[in-house]
Amino acid sequence: MDLRFGDSKPTDEERAAVDALLGPPGSAWEGADDRTDTDLRWARGGREARERRDLLLPGLHALNDRVGWISEGGLDYLCRRLTVPPAEGYGVATFYAMFAVKPRPATVVHVCTDLACATRGSAQVCAELERDLGPAGSAGSGAVWQPSPCLGLCERAPAALALRAGEAPQAAVVAPATAGAIADAASAPHDAAAEPPAVAAVPQSGADGLVLLRRVGVVDPGSLDDYRAHGGYAALRRAFALGPAGVIREVTEAGLVGRGGAAFPTGRKWSATAQQPDHPHYLVCNADESEPGTFKDRVLLEGDPYALIEAMTVAGYATGAHRGYLYLRGEYPRALHRLRTAIDQARARGFLGEDVMGQGFAFDIEIRRGAGAYICGEETAIFNSIEGRRGEPRSKPPFPVEKGLFGKPTAVNNVETLVNVLPILIEGAQAYARTGTDTSTGTKLFCVSGTVARPGVYELPFGATLRELLELAGPPETLRAVLLGGAAGGFVRPDELDVPLTFEGTRAAGTTLGSGVVLVLDDGVELPRVLLRIAEFFRDESCGQCVPCRVGTVRQEEALHRLKDRTGAAAAGDIALLREVGQAMRDASICGLGQTAWNAVESAIDRLGAFK
Amino acid sequence: MTAIPLRPPRRLVDLTLDGEPVRAPEGSTLLDACRAEGKDIPTLCQGDTLTPKNACRVCVVEVEGSRTLAPACSRRVEQGMEVRTDTERARHSRKVVLELLASSTDLSTTPRAAEWIEEYGAEPDRFGADAARMDEEPKVDNDLYVRDYDKCILCYKCVDACGEQWQNTFAIAVAGRGFDARISTEHEAPLTDSACVYCGNCIEVCPTGALSFKSEFDMRAAGTWDESAQTETTTVCAYCGVGCNLTLHVQENEIVKVTSPHDNPVTHGNLCIKGRFGYQHVQNHAQNRD
Numbered sequence: 001m002d003l004r005f006g007d008s009k010p011t012d013e014e015r016a017a018v019d020a021l022l023g024p025p026g027s028a029w030e031g032a033d034d035r036t037d038t039d040l041r042w043a044r045g046g047r048e049a050r051e052r053r054d055l056l057l058p059g060l061h062a063l064n065d066r067v068g069w070i071s072e073g074g075l076d077y078l079c080r081r082l083t084v085p086p087a088e089g090y091g092v093a094t095f096y097a098m099f100a101v102k103p104r105p106a107t108v109v110h111v112c113t114d115l116a117c118a119t120r121g122s123a124q125v126c127a128e129l130e131r132d133l134g135p136a137g138s139a140g141s142g143a144v145w146q147p148s149p150c151l152g153l154c155e156r157a158p159a160a161l162a163l164r165a166g167e168a169p170q171a172a173v174v175a176p177a178t179a180g181a182i183a184d185a186a187s188a189p190h191d192a193a194a195e196p197p198a199v200a201a202v203p204q205s206g207a208d209g210l211v212l213l214r215r216v217g218v219v220d221p222g223s224l225d226d227y228r229a230h231g232g233y234a235a236l237r238r239a240f241a242l243g244p245a246g247v248i249r250e251v252t253e254a255g256l257v258g259r260g261g262a263a264f265p266t267g268r269k270w271s272a273t274a275q276q277p278d279h280p281h282y283l284v285c286n287a288d289e290s291e292p293g294t295f296k297d298r299v300l301l302e303g304d305p306y307a308l309i310e311a312m313t314v315a316g317y318a319t320g321a322h323r324g325y326l327y328l329r330g331e332y333p334r335a336l337h338r339l340r341t342a343i344d345q346a347r348a349r350g351f352l353g354e355d356v357m358g359q360g361f362a363f364d365i366e367i368r369r370g371a372g373a374y375i376c377g378e379e380t381a382i383f384n385s386i387e388g389r390r391g392e393p394r395s396k397p398p399f400p401v402e403k404g405l406f407g408k409p410t411a412v413n414n415v416e417t418l419v420n421v422l423p424i425l426i427e428g429a430q431a432y433a434r435t436g437t438d439t440s441t442g443t444k445l446f447c448v449s450g451t452v453a454r455p456g457v458y459e460l461p462f463g464a465t466l467r468e469l470l471e472l473a474g475p476p477e478t479l480r481a482v483l484l485g486g487a488a489g490g491f492v493r494p495d496e497l498d499v500p501l502t503f504e505g506t507r508a509a510g511t512t513l514g515s516g517v518v519l520v521l522d523d524g525v526e527l528p529r530v531l532l533r534i535a536e537f538f539r540d541e542s543c544g545q546c547v548p549c550r551v552g553t554v555r556q557e558e559a560l561h562r563l564k565d566r567t568g569a570a571a572a573g574d575i576a577l578l579r580e581v582g583q584a585m586r587d588a589s590i591c592g593l594g595q596t597a598w599n600a601v602e603s604a605i606d607r608l609g610a611f612k
Numbered sequence: 613m614t615a616i617p618l619r620p621p622r623r624l625v626d627l628t629l630d631g632e633p634v635r636a637p638e639g640s641t642l643l644d645a646c647r648a649e650g651k652d653i654p655t656l657c658q659g660d661t662l663t664p665k666n667a668c669r670v671c672v673v674e675v676e677g678s679r680t681l682a683p684a685c686s687r688r689v690e691q692g693m694e695v696r697t698d699t700e701r702a703r704h705s706r707k708v709v710l711e712l713l714a715s716s717t718d719l720s721t722t723p724r725a726a727e728w729i730e731e732y733g734a735e736p737d738r739f740g741a742d743a744a745r746m747d748e749e750p751k752v753d754n755d756l757y758v759r760d761y762d763k764c765i766l767c768y769k770c771v772d773a774c775g776e777q778w779q780n781t782f783a784i785a786v787a788g789r790g791f792d793a794r795i796s797t798e799h800e801a802p803l804t805d806s807a808c809v810y811c812g813n814c815i816e817v818c819p820t821g822a823l824s825f826k827s828e829f830d831m832r833a834a835g836t837w838d839e840s841a842q843t844e845t846t847t848v849c850a851y852c853g854v855g856c857n858l859t860l861h862v863q864e865n866e867i868v869k870v871t872s873p874h875d876n877p878v879t880h881g882n883l884c885i886k887g888r889f890g891y892q893h894v895q896n897h898a899q900n901r902d
Contacts, residue, residue: 003782004807006798072799085775085782085807086798094787101799373789390786395666395686544766544786544793546667548705551712554744554791562740577738584708587681587701588669595680 003085005076014074017066021059022052022081031080049083054406056084056092056388061330061369064099068106068165075101084388095390095543097148097372098163098330106165107143109186110331111136111177114292115483115519115533116154116449120176125158128179133186143186149374149537150292151175151331154449154519155201155456161331164189171333195334198303201295203454204472211423211435211443212416213459216303221338224345227306233351235425239314240359242425244274247318251421253429255441260286260377260414261485261514262592263503266421269411272401273319276409283316283324284386284405284412288370288377290329291486292537293517296445297415299457301328301335304419305342309365311418313356314425316363319411323364327382330370339367374541378591379412380404381543392545393591416445416516436462440502444513448473450483450520460501467497469518476522481608483521485514487534488596490603511603527610531601532560538597549594552585556598563611571611578605627693642673642684642695651697654706654728656713656819657767658685661880662777665768670709670728673697681705707732715739716791717746718763721821721832744791750829753802756810756889758829761794763822770795770814770823778882783807784814812888816871816881825869825889838863846873849887854878856887867891 010018010031019025028035029043059078063070070093079089093099111129113122129145130136136146143162153159156175162185164170172185172192185192199205199217206217220226227233239247252267273281285308289297301308312324328336343365346352354362368386375381376391383405385391404410420442424432433441440462446469449455453474460469466482479494490511492499499509506513521530535557544550559574559581566574582598589595604610622637629649636645641664646653657668664686672681676694681702696702710729714736719725729736748761768786775782783806787796797806815823824832831837842863849856857876861869870888874881 002780006801006805075798085785087782087785087787087796087806088775090796090798091785091787095789097789395683539790542790544788544790546669547709547712547765548669550766550791550793551716552708555712555715555739558739558743580704580708581712584705584712588672588705588709589680590666590669 003079003083005080005086006072008071008073008076010073010077011067011071013066014063014071015077017062018059018074018078018081021062022055025081031077046083049081052082053084053388054386056082056089057368057371057385060093060096060099061371064371065165065169066167068108069100069102069104071101071103082388088389092388092390095373096330096370097540099371105139105142105144107162107186107189108164109143109145109160109162109182110148110151111145111160111182112149112151112153112158113147113533114150114537115487115530116150116293116455117158118530118533119450119519119521119525120157122158122177125160125177125179125182129182132179132183145182145186148331149540150290150294152289152295152298152329154293154295154447156196157449157455160185161333162186162189162192163333173334198299201299201456202303203456204458209461210459212300212419212445213303213457215307216299219304219306221303221305222341224306224342224349224351227304231426232306233310233357235422236310236313236317236351236357238425239317240357240361244318244320247314247421247425248274250424250429251318254424254432255439256417256420256424256432257440257503258414259416259420259444259516261291261488261512263513266413266417269401269413270315270319273321273409273411276402278409279320280323280408281319281321282405282408282410283312283319283321284382284410285312285315285324285326285415285418286377286379286382286412287326287328287332287335287415288382289332289415289515290370290374290377291488291515291517292534293449293483293486293519294447294515295449296447296457296516298332298335300415300419300445301332302338305335305338306346307419307422308339308415309342309346309352311421312365313352313363314421315411315413315418317356317361321411322362323366325386325405326365326367327376327386328367328369329377330372336367336369343367373543374537375543375591375593378593381591382412383410390543392543393593395590414515437500437502437504439504444501444516446501446516446518448518448520451476451522451524452520462502463500463505465498465500466492466518469501470497470520473518473520475520478523480521480523480525480527481604483519483530483600484517485512486517486519487537488512488592488599489514489517490599491608493607510607512599527604527608528560528564531604531610532557532564534600535560538593542593542597546588546590546594548585548588549590549597552581552589552594553597555581556585556601560601567611575605575611578602625689625691625693627689627691627695629695630697636689638689640689642675642682642687642689643671645689645695646673646684646697653684653697654710654724655685656722656765657769659769659817659819660874661882662769662772662817665772668709668713668765668767670706670713672702672705672709674699674702703732707734710734711736711738713765715743715745717765717820718760719820721763721824722765722819725820748794751802752826752829754804754810754826756826756885757812757815758824758826759795759803760822760824760829763820764795765820765822766793766795767819769817769819773813773817773882774808778880779809779811779813781807781809781811783809810885810889811883812870812885813882815888816883827868831863831868837868842868849883851886851890856883858883858887860891866895
């Protein structure tokens with residue numbers, strides 16, 4: 001590869017940011033300032049550097065965290081260090097919403113305007129920000145604000161996240177947000193009021209019967225000793241006693257299925273990965289929780305981070321992986337901090353590393369931060385993102401268990417799925433499977449948001465009805481609809497609240513559990529606005545790879561714009577158009593994003609009678 | 613003598629295509645099988661010299677047991693597969709894909725686009741006059757070729773040809789996301805500041821005419837481009853000893869474009885700047901010199 005770089009030079013800051021990640025450059029070939037005689041004799045490092053392509057995304061983060069945007073000189077230097085063609089580096093940098101390739105202030109405030117926040121006044125907040133700070137995207141007084149998709153802070157809606165670049169990057173969560181609080185956080189992120197503890201998002205805290213949430217608020221999330229004092233690492237000990245095949249047998253017999261939305265049997269996935277002759281195997285934990293209205297993983301990660309570390313170790317042991325990647329969405333600063341601490345401590349104490357718990361099993365975990373792309377939660381897009389490519393889904397087959405991360409057999413699991421493995425190993429498969437229904441075993445986390453009295457993460461055994469869940473959360477007096485499963489899910493009417501919350505039950509009712517979103521809308525909601533927001537979300541988040549989704553999501557949004565104030569016969573033409581485009585997106589898109597981009601709109605038209 | 617590379621014999625798998633039992637070599641695609649049976653499936657992003665990207669989704673067919681439609685260009689044949697190419701569902705998706713493309717992109721120079729739009733009854737106008745389009749001006753930043761991204765369907769073929777599949781130059785990539793995604797150099801720099809080596813292999817694979825010779829672009833603008841008046845002569849490039857085949861497209865005794873046969877075992881359709889663009893000396897007539 002003969003790469004051509006421009007003349008732009010990095011600033012000292014940019015150079016320092018990249019070098020802090022990659023180490024100092026070895027020679028002028030890799031961007032060192034002084035060219036030595038040796039450099040003229042030997043060109044080195046090409047292949048080695050190329051093999052580190054997966055550091056491109058961390059490198060872009062390093063630049064963005066340091067100066068707030070990615071300049072030509074900075075990108076060029078990073079690409080030179082990693083032997084990445086600058087055009088490709090630019091393609092990757094422009095893929096992610098959190099990066100900018102044009103100058104902008106060091107402080108950027110992301111203001112959530114998504115579904116849950118919209119029910120709680122995000123429009124008002126934006127209007128005030130526009131008045132006080134100027135329109136979105138305009139750089140004034142050292143900060144810029146921009147509307148954002150769901151920030152995963154729905155229980156405290158409306159939410160905002162202020163990020164300030166610098167030598168020590170700062171982040172401040174403002175939720176519930178007011179224009180004043182946002183302005184304060186933007187001017188001094190480090191002085192922002194402390195976030196409430198993770199347990200504040202768990203209204204059931206202290207109740208009997210909690211399994212996944214039982215340690216949240218009880219255990220100190222920063223202490224490995226405390227985690228162990230509360231039953232931590234008993235499951236891994238049991239896993240070592242069972243052996244990899246034994247772990248997979250338990251997980252299979254427990255009937256655990258994936259909680260990310262697709263409900264694929266976890267045991268089958270693990271066993272298929274473990275059996276692959278190709279090596280090495282990889283484990284990827286999908287913590288890129290971005291479905292609007294979902295925040296359960298965040299609560300787990302912030303409240304009980306060691307549980308995920310332990311569960312990933314078990315998964316690695318079962319699937320024969322020695323390296324796990326934890327892909328965390330970029331908008332979760334507190335979860336990032338807690339996980340980093342947890343991984344460091346676990347490594348220092350021999351729970352990660354060359355010889356886990358003295359059992360001769362090597363396993364380590366690396367955190368990779370997302371940078372604002374919903375699509376990277378797709379199970380193959382996440383591989384491309386980690387590998388330093390654009391986060392575009394791959395076409396299947398081949399499936400991840402065969403050719404996944406770096407082209408090697410990979411098990412990719414959601415946070416909630418992995419954490420379920422701990423009770424399975426501790427209680428045994430039979431005991432675990434006694435909770436829930438025959439085909440949906442165990443408990444499920446639900447993210448209840450919108451117009452309820454007690455929004456938050458609820459844990460209920462599979463089979464509880466939607467009505468029971470809403471009773472816990474305090475439903476509004478005049479319920480209009482419940483959105484199950486998020487933007488890719490479907491609406492449920494007030495007369496359908498007895499639908500059992502299981503994978504099979506929701507499917508039979510023509511909707512989906514998805515990632516566990518339960519967004520409650522009362523009578524005051526403007527349904528066309530909600531649908532338009534969903535359509536905007538998919539338009540923004542489409543990766544652009546395939547035509548049905550790239551253009552279809554735009555046409556869907558345009559039609560919903562036209563439909564905003566129309567009903568009955570005036571709406572019929574556009575509804576027919578939506579159906580036709582929706583069918584093609586569902587049938588012909590490459591991945592789940594395009595295939596589900598019309599689900600919620602369709603269910604609103606068919607079940608709620610929107611635009612009638 | 614032409615060298616014909618011999619491959620090990622391939623096992624044949626049995627499948628049904630629109631109800632008819634057919635046999636296809638293991639590892640071939642559904643598109644190969646369809647074409648072998650004389651079935652015409654529209655394709656845009658598929659290229660005979662490139663690994664399928666299956667991005668355009670205009671070739672989708674129905675595979676029994678599959679929840680979604682499958683792209684014929686990249687789905688491999690499997691024993692016992694039941695494939696239907698002409699179902700209502702497959703035709704519907706193709707129609708909508710054509711509508712989505714034609715409503716957002718200028719398909720005026722895409723071979724067969726008009727024919728397919730008619731065949732599938734596509735009505736690109738029904739999205740209204742305000743439907744978002746690519747809205748790009750042609751990029752004319754060098755004397756050799758023009759990038760008119762208003763005609764671009766983002767099929768990735770030029771990126772693949774420029775990058776690891778052929779040229780290994782990596783001058784262009786997809787930048788941006790979703791509907792705002794565009795083929796771009798780094799920081800949208802003009803080609804002259806990019807890594808481009810002007811091999812023109814991207815033009816060779818472009819299915820829509822978004823990438824074209826400057827000569828073709830100018831003649832189209834002047835209304836003098838006339839493919840029916842052109843002859844194609846395949847010859848051997850005289851610049852070096854490799855012996856690439858060149859196909860000279862000649863109109864009114866002027867070379868207006870150079871391609872290379874895709875089945876040529878040396879070039880696979882690829883050339884370098886000399887073969888592709890270095891033809892001016894042939895027609896450096898007295899009247900041109902003045």
